[in-house]
Amino acid sequence: xxxxxxxxxxxxxxxxxxxxNAVQAYVQAGHEVYVEAGAGLGSALPxxxxxxxxxxxxxxxxxxxxxxxxxxxxxxxxxxxxxxxKANQLIYTYFHFAANEKLTKACLERKIIAxxxxxxxxxxxxxxxxxxxxxxxxxxxxMGAFYLAKTQGGYGLLPMGVTGVAPANVLIxxxxxxxxxxxxxxxxxxxxxxxxxxxxxxxxxxGEIMPANVVCLYNDPVNLExxxxxxxxxxxxxxxxxxxxxxxxxxxxxxxMKPGSxxxxxxxxxxxxxxxxxxxxxSEPVFVVDGIVHYCVANMPGxxxxxxxxxxxxxxxSYGLTLANKCVxxxxxxxxxxRLGLNIYKGVITYEPVARAFNMMNNYxxxxxxxx
Numbered sequence: 001x002x003x004x005x006x007x008x009x010x011x012x013x014x015x016x017x018x019x020x021n022a023v024q025a026y027v028q029a030g031h032e033v034y035v036e037a038g039a040g041l042g043s044a045l046p047x048x049x050x051x052x053x054x055x056x057x058x059x060x061x062x063x064x065x066x067x068x069x070x071x072x073x074x075x076x077x078x079x080x081x082x083x084x085x086k087a088n089q090l091i092y093t094y095f096h097f098a099a100n101e102k103l104t105k106a107c108l109e110r111k112i113i114a115x116x117x118x119x120x121x122x123x124x125x126x127x128x129x130x131x132x133x134x135x136x137x138x139x140x141x142x143m144g145a146f147y148l149a150k151t152q153g154g155y156g157l158l159p160m161g162v163t164g165v166a167p168a169n170v171l172i173x174x175x176x177x178x179x180x181x182x183x184x185x186x187x188x189x190x191x192x193x194x195x196x197x198x199x200x201x202x203x204x205x206x207g208e209i210m211p212a213n214v215v216c217l218y219n220d221p222v223n224l225e226x227x228x229x230x231x232x233x234x235x236x237x238x239x240x241x242x243x244x245x246x247x248x249x250x251x252x253x254x255x256x257m258k259p260g261s262x263x264x265x266x267x268x269x270x271x272x273x274x275x276x277x278x279x280x281x282x283s284e285p286v287f288v289v290d291g292i293v294h295y296c297v298a299n300m301p302g303x304x305x306x307x308x309x310x311x312x313x314x315x316x317x318s319y320g321l322t323l324a325n326k327c328v329x330x331x332x333x334x335x336x337x338x339r340l341g342l343n344i345y346k347g348v349i350t351y352e353p354v355a356r357a358f359n360m361m362n363n364y365x366x367x368x369x370x371x372x
Contacts, residue, residue: 001324002032004068006061007039010075010298012282014042014305017072017093019313020053022320027054031324034064042302043309065089070324074312075299076103087111088346090328092320094118094132097343098244098357099271104344108363111347113328118269119241119351120319120341126241127337128319130177131311133266135301137181137237140264141170143295144233145189147262147286153293155260157232160190167191171227173248173273174237175202175216178266182235187211194227224248229256236265236273243353245270251290259291268296329371345370 003026005018016039018026023033035055037047047057058064065071065084073093077085079102085091087110095116097104107114117128126133148168150156161167170186172179175197186193187210195210196219197203203216210216217223228234228249234257238245245267254276267273268280276289279298286295301308319338322331332339343351348365355364 001070001327002034002068003070003072003320003324004034004064005036005039005055005072006064006081007036008042008074008302009061009078009080010302013075013299013302015074015299015302015309015312016040016043016045016305017074019043019310020045020049020055022072022313022317023050023055024053025317025321026324029321029325032056034058034067036061036064040309043305045306045309072316072320074302074309076100077106079106082106082110085110085112088113090115090323092117092316092323094269095343096269097351097354099269101358104349104354104358104360107344108347108349112344113342113346114344115323115328115338115341116343116351117316117341119343120337121241122337126177128312128315128341131315132301132308133177133239134181135304135308135311136266137178138185139300139303140178140182140235140237140266141185141189141191141233143285143297143300144170144186144235144262144264145191147264147293147295148233148260150260153260153286153288154262155258159186159233168232169194169227169230170233170235171196171231172235172237173219173224174239174267175199175206176237176239178239179235179237180206182237182266183210183214186233186235187214191233194231196223196227219248225253225256228253229258231257231261233262233264236263236267236277238267238273239270241353243270244357245273247275248273250275254290254292257292260293262293262295265294265296266300268298272296332367332371339367339371342367342371 148154159168350367
């Protein structure tokens with residue numbers, strides 16, 4: 001199979017879909033790999049390392065898209081890339097369709113095959129989402145701490161405190177992979193941390209593994225409002241697999257919060273879990289609503305590109321090789337995890353939460369029927 005890796009074009013997206021190590025693995029499996037020149041530079045991976053691994057370097061993104069049967073990316077195709085997508089072409093990347101109707105319709109119209117990292121699922125685990133959730137979770141506490149500084153728009157509280165001065169209160173909505181990593185980082189900084197979740201078994205588990213400065217509470221309206229009033233940093237870490245994130249905090253909740261406190265919405269890829277959230281970029285990461293600083297960067301791990309690129313490839317490579325070696329139909333027939341990753345197939349939605357997000361159930365078919 002001919003496999004391609006174009007350079008990412010999202011704002012300050014420095015990750016790359018394939019590392020030289022991954023290229024070598026595909027080549028050794030008998031595939032041809034085409035990489036756009038400069039694709040790995042943001043992750044400190046020069047073209048020469050790709051050539052040494054067996055890649056064919058091409059000068060432009062169009063040369064990649066026009067040549068290959070399978071595209072391996074990091075982020076969803078942007079509008080300028082829609083016309084490059086070819087019918088029957090397999091695109092293997094993060095899509096987050098449920099938060100992006102325009103992208104969904106474009107992929108349907110272009111009749112591509114969309115295999116979404118974020119919905120590949122083994123039991124309750126999301127193995128291709130997990131590494132980036134770890135990065136984003138750890139980053140969220142750091143970004144919250146940074147923007148709590150008065151010079152960055154916050155009200156000037158040092159999150160870990162100092163002798164005689166109390167540390168910050170960090171509230172985390174959701175106790176999954178993002179929330180767990182955010183809590184470990186915030187607790188390590190010395191902040192007082194509260195995790196809210198509705199899964200009692202998860203709360204019990206977190207209560208056993210977290211340090212003493214982390215409290216785990218059931219998320220009900222009373223606890224939510226009490227914690228929002230006390231919070232200096234609020235991290236949105238809620239995930240509904242493949243579906244739009246629920247708005248747990250509404251605009252009226254902002255009036256309960258301390259002016260100059262900070263919201264970090266890690267769920268923004270799936271629409272965000274704060275009513276007032278909207279996607280931002282690394283070049284313009286924050287905005288203020290009702291005195292509350294909002295950090296809603298939609299590709300947070302792109303800031304730590306080398307770590308993120310290698311962590312992502314560690315997870316995606318084995319599934320990518322299965323897709324390339326067996327073709328997407330056979331791979332999805334044999335592997336239930338990959339079947340759940342198939343969101344769109346040649347003009348048909350095959351992942352129900354995406355169809356429901358846009359009232360497009362008339363264009364939905366179960367993946368088992370589509371791939372036979």
